[in-house]
Amino acid sequence: MSEGLPRYAYLGPAGTFTEAALRQVAPVGECVDLPVSDVSSAIEAVRTGDADFAVVAIESTVEGGVTATLDSLAGGDPLVIVREMLVPVQFTLAAAPFVRIEDVRRISAHPHAWVQCRRWLARHLPSVVHVPATSNTAPAALIAAGGAELPFDAALVPPAAVDSYGLVPLAVDVADNVSAQTRFVVVGHPGAVPPRTGADKTTLVVHLPDNEAGALLAMLEQFAVRGVNLSRIESRPIGDALGRYSFSLDAEGHITDERVGEAVMGLHRRCPYVRFLGSYPRADAVEPTVHVGTADTDFVGARTWLQALRSGTAT
Numbered sequence: 001m002s003e004g005l006p007r008y009a010y011l012g013p014a015g016t017f018t019e020a021a022l023r024q025v026a027p028v029g030e031c032v033d034l035p036v037s038d039v040s041s042a043i044e045a046v047r048t049g050d051a052d053f054a055v056v057a058i059e060s061t062v063e064g065g066v067t068a069t070l071d072s073l074a075g076g077d078p079l080v081i082v083r084e085m086l087v088p089v090q091f092t093l094a095a096a097p098f099v100r101i102e103d104v105r106r107i108s109a110h111p112h113a114w115v116q117c118r119r120w121l122a123r124h125l126p127s128v129v130h131v132p133a134t135s136n137t138a139p140a141a142l143i144a145a146g147g148a149e150l151p152f153d154a155a156l157v158p159p160a161a162v163d164s165y166g167l168v169p170l171a172v173d174v175a176d177n178v179s180a181q182t183r184f185v186v187v188g189h190p191g192a193v194p195p196r197t198g199a200d201k202t203t204l205v206v207h208l209p210d211n212e213a214g215a216l217l218a219m220l221e222q223f224a225v226r227g228v229n230l231s232r233i234e235s236r237p238i239g240d241a242l243g244r245y246s247f248s249l250d251a252e253g254h255i256t257d258e259r260v261g262e263a264v265m266g267l268h269r270r271c272p273y274v275r276f277l278g279s280y281p282r283a284d285a286v287e288p289t290v291h292v293g294t295a296d297t298d299f300v301g302a303r304t305w306l307q308a309l310r311s312g313t314a315t
């Protein structure tokens, strides 16, 4: 019975790294899986009410921010990130039984997978052609389905998907970076913010005032002067005119941390648009370094002192 279970939209079909991320939060049987063919559809499924949550890749060690995810979250009805997960990413070159590596001319791969294996491919199969796939297991599912002749001979797939789709490995560990990781997030409707753990992240989208010299520096100063470290920042076109950019950033800390709250208030004062995309526990549980004068007690003490000055009760 799946009634009452949370519904998760994710990039399918089964066996993607996104599904591995989903399993960290919702084991099989404890949720309804809704596989879709791109991250924007996964996020949209939450907006339309077809899903309760979406699990989407947001950042990778190889390519940085996943732009489709950042753009889908930056506009449209507000959604928030409630959790993050890290998944190690490796690839196997695999094919239907009886395909020999020397006969491989066309390889189907998700564009991110192709980039992650570029050096290996250039070295071992320099003349192969890339056939883009919607996910890391979409070509595996096509091979497993059999039937019509496919426009590719082999595919780059997650190692765990080789057996589950009845493929054979032609070459293992073909990713260029052995420590590659992808960061995934669970996206849901705004509501109660996940409690502060002491090792949290806050994701924001910020627009800067137009034609103001130093506006980016002024935005960054809101964090710097309060001792808030940023772990990711990137610009994306707003889309309405050339030269207009939106900044997507991750700040270390929780919205209930005084220093993060003060920085976000500073953004609200200085920037024409600020979207809060959630505070959630860091997957690596690393706590931020708290610099002198930026602990919660420092902010609360300073506020109490100011109140006393204003009310004439300071001693």
Ligand SMILES: O=C(O)C(=O)Cc1ccccc1
Pocket (backbone or CB within 6 Å): 011, 015, 016, 017, 018, 019, 057, 060, 089, 110, 112, 113, 134, 135, 136, 137, 158, 182
């Ligand atoms: O989740 C997957 O498996 C995907 O197809 C997306 C992807 C692509 C490359 C690295 C990590 C995730």
